[in-house]
Amino acid sequence: MCVVALFVYKGALSIEHHKYMDDAYQEALLAYSLEEVPVGAVVVYNNQIVGRGHNVRETQHQPSGHAEIIAMDQAGKTLGSWNLEGCTLYVTLEPCAMCTGAIMQSRVSTVVYGSKEPKSGCLGSVIDFTQIEGYNHYPKVIAGIEEEKTKRLMQDFFKQQRNKQIKIKKADKTTFESYLKVRKEVFVDEQNIDPKEEYDDLDTLENSQVVHIVAIKQEQVIGTMRLLTTNGTMKIGRLAVSKPFRNMKVASKMVRYAIIQAENNGIHVIELNAQLSAINIYKRQGFEETGEIFKEAGISHIKMIKQIKTSNHI
Structure with missing residues (x-):
């Protein structure tokens, strides 16, 4: 040696x-x-x-x-x-x-x-x-x-x-108020959506069909997303990112989080209504446009869908 x-x-x-x-x-x-x-x-x-x-x-x-x-x-x-x-x-x-x-x-x-x-x-x-x-x-x-x-x-x-890391996780009692605040900043204050349209009966931590997701950076909630699952289909909604953090791919990370959750829970389809300015965020994650452009809360949207391939475990 x-x-x-x-x-x-x-x-x-x-x-x-x-x-x-x-x-x-x-x-x-x-x-x-x-x-x-x-x-x-x-x-x-x-x-x-x-x-x-x-x-x-x-x-x-x-x-x-x-x-x-x-x-x-x-x-x-x-x-x-x-x-x-x-x-x-x-x-x-x-x-x-x-x-x-x-x-x-x-x-x-x-x-x-x-x-x-x-x-x-x-x-x-x-x-x-x-x-x-x-x-x-x-x-x-x-x-x-x-x-x-x-x-x-x-x-x-x-x-x-x-x-500097951005963490994506489920909202809880300690983050839910900040979660709602970010949605207000983006949808109500910036996009002039009526609060009565923005908030609904799903905005609670007690509903087992809906999961509220937050993006956190240095203990600050900077992004939100809502996942509603019914009959094997997951719907992404209320995806918002605070203005100072929009160059950090926060939205892409949150969408990827949703895809992983769908894969892990046997969900075969994810759908969402995308604002036209955000279409490319979803396309990069494999979503496809379907149907015609429509108005939702006074803003132009288009429906997008992603088929999830789940693994067969023996």
């Missing part, structure tokens, strides 16, 4: 390691600003940075767009060779399988990383590639440089992302 030393620094640290890890950290901050997972990397050769990179997977739709690979590609161009022997790669997070494979194939001599990645790290966490026999090259690995700082950056990022 190949034995490659894994150094974990907890005490006095090399000034050089600190310096170059800080450069990698600056790259990670760039990724953070782009709402990419904040991982940064630099490649050093003869005390010079020859490659820099940060995650670009989301912004550039690039499957291999991890910081390590971006930095190594740049280093290869700078040095005029794919062979990065003699180079040290500094990266803020323990490399994954894809990046560790690329590191070994490009013959990087040393890898210095900040914090461990318990879910996908391949230099000691999930697996240690340097302990797999048969490869021609194994890098020296140094772990734990600026561990707390790099770990905290990741934690802050994912906490922020969780706060």
Whole structure:
């Protein structure tokens, strides 16, 4: 078995390691600003940075767009060779399988990383590639440089992302008042629908045939939907999104939620009356127009239907 030393620094640290890890950290901050997972990397050769990179997977739709690979590609161009022997790669997070494979194939001599990645790290966490026999090259690995700082950056990022998430769920006693308020803002105040037409006997939490759905962002109700099921058909109604949140695909997420509920409950048809301005939202989810345009609450609508294919379980 190949034995490659894994150094974990907890005490006095090399000034050089600190310096170059800080450069990698600056790259990670760039990724953070782009709402990419904040991982940064630099490649050093003869005390010079020859490659820099940060995650670009989301912004550039690039499957291999991890910081390590971006930095190594740049280093290869700078040095005029794919062979990065003699180079040290500094990266803020323990490399994954894809990046560790690329590191070994490009013959990087040393890898210095900040914090461990318990879910996908391949230099000691999930697996240690340097302990797999048969490869021609194994890098020296140094772990734990600026561990707390790099770990905290990741934690802050994912906490922020969780706060940005939009949750779709059933309304309850704690959210029902806000649910009705959003409907008032959209349908009564914006679209001038008579409150007597907007609210009806179904607007209660006690009716077992109807389910009221809310979209929530940072504990604020920002979207509403009402699902009425009768005789194997689900009807979507009262779908509304507060004005400041209409560029976040909230309506699409709510419609998708309804489709999943139909699939899970053996419902074969979903129907709705769509305002003409919202037709494309439903078309993208597989709904088809049927019948003629008609007026409902003084606004032009058209009926749309989606057939649900349910799985047969033995």
